Amino acid sequence: MILLVAAALVGVWGSERTVDPAPRGDLTIRRDGWTASLAGFIVPVQVQGNAIDFQLPAGQGWFRGALRGGRIEGHFVQPRAPAADTAYATPVVLEPLGARAWRGRVEPLEQTFAMYLVVEEGSGGVLPAVLHNPELNLTRRRPLTVEVEGDRVRLLDRGKDFLHGQIEGDRLILGPDPVDGGSVVLSRRTRDSAVGLYARTPEAPVVLRPPLAGNDGWRTTAPDAAGLDGGRLSAMVERISQPSSPPVHGVLIARHGKLAFEEYFHGYTADRLHDLRSAGKTFGTTLVGIAGIDVRAPLASFFPEVALGPDKAAITVEHALTMSTGLACDDDDPESPGEENRMQGTADWYRHILELPVLHPAGTFAAYCSGTVNLLGGVIRHATGAWLVDLFADRIARPLQFGRYAVNLGHNGDMYFAGGLRLRPRDFLKLGQTFLAGGVWNGRRVVPEAWVRAATQPHARLNNGSTDGYNWWIQEIGGARTYNAGGNGGQFVYVVPDRDLVVAFTGGGYGQFGLMHGFAEQLLAQFVLPAASP
Numbered sequence: 001m002i003l004l005v006a007a008a009l010v011g012v013w014g015s016e017r018t019v020d021p022a023p024r025g026d027l028t029i030r031r032d033g034w035t036a037s038l039a040g041f042i043v044p045v046q047v048q049g050n051a052i053d054f055q056l057p058a059g060q061g062w063f064r065g066a067l068r069g070g071r072i073e074g075h076f077v078q079p080r081a082p083a084a085d086t087a088y089a090t091p092v093v094l095e096p097l098g099a100r101a102w103r104g105r106v107e108p109l110e111q112t113f114a115m116y117l118v119v120e121e122g123s124g125g126v127l128p129a130v131l132h133n134p135e136l137n138l139t140r141r142r143p144l145t146v147e148v149e150g151d152r153v154r155l156l157d158r159g160k161d162f163l164h165g166q167i168e169g170d171r172l173i174l175g176p177d178p179v180d181g182g183s184v185v186l187s188r189r190t191r192d193s194a195v196g197l198y199a200r201t202p203e204a205p206v207v208l209r210p211p212l213a214g215n216d217g218w219r220t221t222a223p224d225a226a227g228l229d230g231g232r233l234s235a236m237v238e239r240i241s242q243p244s245s246p247p248v249h250g251v252l253i254a255r256h257g258k259l260a261f262e263e264y265f266h267g268y269t270a271d272r273l274h275d276l277r278s279a280g281k282t283f284g285t286t287l288v289g290i291a292g293i294d295v296r297a298p299l300a301s302f303f304p305e306v307a308l309g310p311d312k313a314a315i316t317v318e319h320a321l322t323m324s325t326g327l328a329c330d331d332d333d334p335e336s337p338g339e340e341n342r343m344q345g346t347a348d349w350y351r352h353i354l355e356l357p358v359l360h361p362a363g364t365f366a367a368y369c370s371g372t373v374n375l376l377g378g379v380i381r382h383a384t385g386a387w388l389v390d391l392f393a394d395r396i397a398r399p400l401q402f403g404r405y406a407v408n409l410g411h412n413g414d415m416y417f418a419g420g421l422r423l424r425p426r427d428f429l430k431l432g433q434t435f436l437a438g439g440v441w442n443g444r445r446v447v448p449e450a451w452v453r454a455a456t457q458p459h460a461r462l463n464n465g466s467t468d469g470y471n472w473w474i475q476e477i478g479g480a481r482t483y484n485a486g487g488n489g490g491q492f493v494y495v496v497p498d499r500d501l502v503v504a505f506t507g508g509g510y511g512q513f514g515l516m517h518g519f520a521e522q523l524l525a526q527f528v529l530p531a532a533s534p
């Protein structure tokens with residue numbers, strides 16, 4: 001019995017689910033009586049001047065917006081999602097319906113969660129297997145052991161229980177579900193029905209096609225028209241598509257200001273929002289420049305509610321920008337008092353970081369610290385009085401013609417500056433293109449030119465060996481000077497000024513930053529830069 005069931009388990013099993021707890025659909029706001037209707041709810045609307053707000057019952061979401069030019073523009077904040085335990089704000093625009101009402105579409109972040117179990121032949125009811133998860137990179141693709149006894153199944157990760165369950169006919173039921181603690185139901189899959197497992201589905205020869213034009217502000221062109229060698233780019237796609245390659249979700253290339261290459265893998269698409277992780281930090285530091293903050297200003301002056309001693313008087317905004325505050329914060333050290341996970345376990349993230357001990361004089365030592373970058377959100381909020389989500393929309397998202405996006409929020413209901421922003425890959429690429437163009441997107445100045453110059457020059461050498469501008473990481477790759485915004489999992493946008501080139505990668509190698517960073521550099525050095533000859 002054991003051997004028969006074990007043999008029946010060999011092959012590919014898969015499950016794809018969308019975790020979507022938030023109300024969605026048409027939102028209608030009526031002026032008569034000031035009410036909002038969404039997904040069956042009808043709730044009162046608070047109006048103060050041009051500001052318009054409402055809350056759904058039982059914490060199921062809230063809206064914050066304002067009347068602008070006859071429209072209502074704002075954001076819907078959805079509840080914390082099980083897959084990420086994070087609240088997100090997504091943009092909503094309501095158009096007028098006559099003189100007394102407005103209507104728009106609420107589309108909260110949808111979080112897809114896929115699981116693929118590949119089971120190989122074994123003996124004695126013990127089978128080798130690998131679990132793949134494109135979104136969270138569960139088990140980092142480490143080999144697992146599957147033990148089968150009757151219809152009962154146990155998955156072991158290095159000898160320890162990871163998942164368990166049973167076979168029921170043509171279904172494999174496993175738990176606990178990493179998302180909600182319940183069960184995951186997997187069914188048998190073929191090569192062409194496990195879209196997220198393989199880089200390309202179905203398997204087919206590489207054919208390069210020009211990116212399609214859209215309404216997102218990008219001018220598009222064919223690779224050869226942009227001076228890109230299509231043969232080398234095809235070879236890159238082949239390399240990414242190898243089963244042994246790290247999980248790249250997308251590659252986009254802009255040359256001479258035009259989008260010339262766009263390919264997606266592992267089931268990802270152009271309109272699917274991607275978690276940028278710490279690459280989102282660079283959008284936060286860019287807002288510092290857009291807001292006109294004096295980087296020489298004492299950091300403490302923006303947090304009058306926190307009493308800081310004279311030992312911190314020398315810490316400036318620029319030290320927070322370059323992670324050189326000298327505070328006891330190092331994300332590469334899990335025992336560091338300011339390490340990101342420790343910070344997020346506290347009630348007040350700004351206060352927690354500001355009250356850390358001083359280990360080094362400001363500007364003399366730099367270590368990777370998400371907490372000090374997040375402080376920059378507090379700096380801007382104090383200086384401008386704005387909700388950071390609105391400021392991001394007004395000064396970055398709208399000028400750069402973003403489509404849908406999702407801003408992740410911190411403990412205080414405001415934008416978390418240390419990463420986690422979710423964008424369409426084309427919009428991520430715009431950050432690099434705007435800096436390459438000196439702060440201009442499609443003829444409109446978005447970022448001050450002086451900030452672009454300052455942000456992309458070396459300011460600090462971190463203890464991990466990285467050279468930092470203002471959260472632009474400066475490297476030489478393949479003989480070319482580059483600067484990039486980077487994030488966990490393989491989220492990178494590289495700017496190569498000498499080649500008039502911008503390259504964006506998205507990926508799913510979470511928890512494997514070194515692997516994904518090295519692979520991105522390899523793809524640049526071996527394929528992209530040779531394809532974009534000077």
